[in-house]
Amino acid sequence: MSRSRVTIKDVAKLCGVSIATVSNVINGTGRVSLDTQRKVEQAIGQLDFAPSASARNLKDKKSSLIAVVVPLLEKGRLQDNPFYWHLVRGIEESARDEKLHVILIGIGPDETFSFVREQHLDGLIFVGAFQDTEVVESVLRLNVPSVFMDSMVDGSEFYQVALDDELGGYIGTKHLLSLGHERIALLTGVLLKDGVNYRRWQGYCRALEEAGVPYREELVYEEPTSSLGGYRAASRIGAKSGGITAVFALSDMAAIGLIKGLHDLGIGVPRDMSVVGFDDDERARYCIPALTTVRQDIVQKGREAVRLLTAQIERDDSIERQVTLGVELVPRQSTSPPSR
Amino acid sequence: MSRSRVTIKDVAKLCGVSIATVSNVINGTGRVSLDTQRKVEQAIGQLDFAPSASARNLKDKKSSLIAVVVPLLEKGRLQDNPFYWHLVRGIEESARDEKLHVILIGIGPDETFSFVREQHLDGLIFVGAFQDTEVVESVLRLNVPSVFMDSMVDGSEFYQVALDDELGGYIGTKHLLSLGHERIALLTGVLLKDGVNYRRWQGYCRALEEAGVPYREELVYEEPTSSLGGYRAASRIGAKSGGITAVFALSDMAAIGLIKGLHDLGIGVPRDMSVVGFDDDERARYCIPALTTVRQDIVQKGREAVRLLTAQIERDDSIERQVTLGVELVPRQSTSPPSR
DNA sequence: AAAAATTGATTAAACGTTTCATGTAATGAC
DNA sequence: GTCATTACATGAAACGTTTAATCAATTTTT
Structure with missing residues (x-):
């Protein structure tokens, strides 16, 4: 039933060309004549080929995956504040624009962060208060682009997005x-x-x-x-x-x-x-x-986090390290002068 | 700065053993003497080695990644109903128990689902109403374990979790x-x-x-x-x-x-x-x-979805295809007999 | 017309695992 | 002491890409 995966090889064979050429067409690298380009593209369409992320990641040492890391409550439960949805929403939306995927990870107090290296994660967004500096230091050692949200570890070497x-x-x-x-x-x-x-x-x-x-x-x-x-x-x-x-x-x-x-x-x-x-x-x-x-x-907060993260991933040093978002008073009906 | 990745090879070299043996130790496969096992484990600890998921995925044709797929609103926006957080929460918590990671994906009407094959996704959870049967059919063609939530495509061949x-x-x-x-x-x-x-x-x-x-x-x-x-x-x-x-x-x-x-x-x-x-x-x-x-x-709903999904992944046919969760009336103060 | 440069395409190595077939040493049976 | 069995360990291929080095053919330069 499940015909085995269509690979770049199949595409190459179908249009009588080397796999290197196919790769070049896919990535727009190298030199390829208009003719072969079209041929290859046609074959890709015909075979419904999609390049394997694993193979690519292995070669490139990256994953196009960023993680939203949230601290766990007791018993492995995630925070139940729906506030997080808006955050994640903002993050996913921006990440999608950058062709990154978002993976959600809850971590406990004894986390070793092995998943970061295992998955070749390209970046991390920490949200919430990470109390022990130990976590922060583990993260630093990982040497992976990271952004802290709302946790304000001090030290201006960290990328942070916070609120005023x-x-x-x-x-x-x-x-x-x-x-x-x-x-x-x-x-x-x-x-x-x-x-x-x-x-x-x-x-x-x-x-x-x-x-x-x-x-x-x-x-x-x-x-x-x-x-x-x-x-x-x-x-x-x-x-x-x-x-x-x-x-x-x-x-x-x-x-x-x-x-x-x-x-x-x-x-x-x-x-x-x-x-x-x-x-x-x-x-x-x-x-x-x-x-x-x-x-x-909050959604904006998520967006800013991704912006800071992608800047790091692309090694753009021109970007600011700390972003502070504004606040605004919205007067409604729950306040009035005190009664006599 | 960023010393290059520690690989299984480094571990093997450090303790004078072949990489196959190291692999066996890691996965508990093959035969390994207690002695070498300890040696290897020690080396792993010392080098702080973490196996590369990409390499593993490439070999095994899987990713330990499942996706929560939610339909996008106009302009690439995600649903803003915080309801989704609880769902995702339930999913992440259960997935974590199964050593799966959760990736969040918003899809538009013209989605080709290429990301599923690209990422070797192990499973998909569709949440919400996917109106056009076209989506459903694309998914079927993918031949990837899937669960539909709240969308009730008809046909009992689908795995679904819904509410009564x-x-x-x-x-x-x-x-x-x-x-x-x-x-x-x-x-x-x-x-x-x-x-x-x-x-x-x-x-x-x-x-x-x-x-x-x-x-x-x-x-x-x-x-x-x-x-x-x-x-x-x-x-x-x-x-x-x-x-x-x-x-x-x-x-x-x-x-x-x-x-x-x-x-x-x-x-x-x-x-x-x-x-x-x-x-x-x-x-x-x-x-x-x-x-x-x-x-x-809702959290339970997410959990059930993962249960159905892992059963499929592990080719466990004994599991039911449709789960229907119960409902309960919670009387509070917004209802009373009609006034005269 | 020979030399040089450009274009288009290929070969092969590398990425880091898993696994199967194979090999060797040690143990047990007779 | 030989033969079969078992216990450990290894070599090498395979997974599907990317990319540097190379090559052949064509075009440009002199």
């Missing part, structure tokens, strides 16, 4: 301040030094300071970045005793969970509590009340 | 009927014959018929499967003249857009209008009001 997280933290907070809020809680994921949340927290601090509002440790709530995390934080944040009138949640997911939690406690948003989110994913627009949030363009 | 969509349509509708609703609108994506929506629609019809409620063409709203689609449909559905008291939206995304749209028109859910969704993605739990919906386990 500090500014995001700043404008979100500023928005609340300018509405007249003073006791503004911050609902954040883990505050890893050098992680995105940390930088957003810095922006939060700067805005407070600028407005002359004292920073209060106890207003910072560190919870898992998930709707459930937000939901659970609601009761503590909403407690009358705290006098909190606004919350800046560092992800829309958490913000939405929070709003739900507050709602279940009879605390209205924005009547009793204003809420600002971060990301502007689709749900922000359609939740009730529509969520005021700090927008980032 | 008809039942889903049925229980969602039944729920509304049993609350006392009669004028129940159906908000659906395109009603492609043999598509998921079509089968859900059939379930809707069955429930109505069983309850003796006449089916009305004009209660079926065909809109893009997106929050925006739902939002836009709100005014037509909510119009007093229609007398509609409940809506069954065939995706949570649409349901959430719809609720938002109704809300903006001053129509309360469930007070003035009950809404049922489909999927039970996370947002269903956290939106306000929490969405009554028909649950499906």
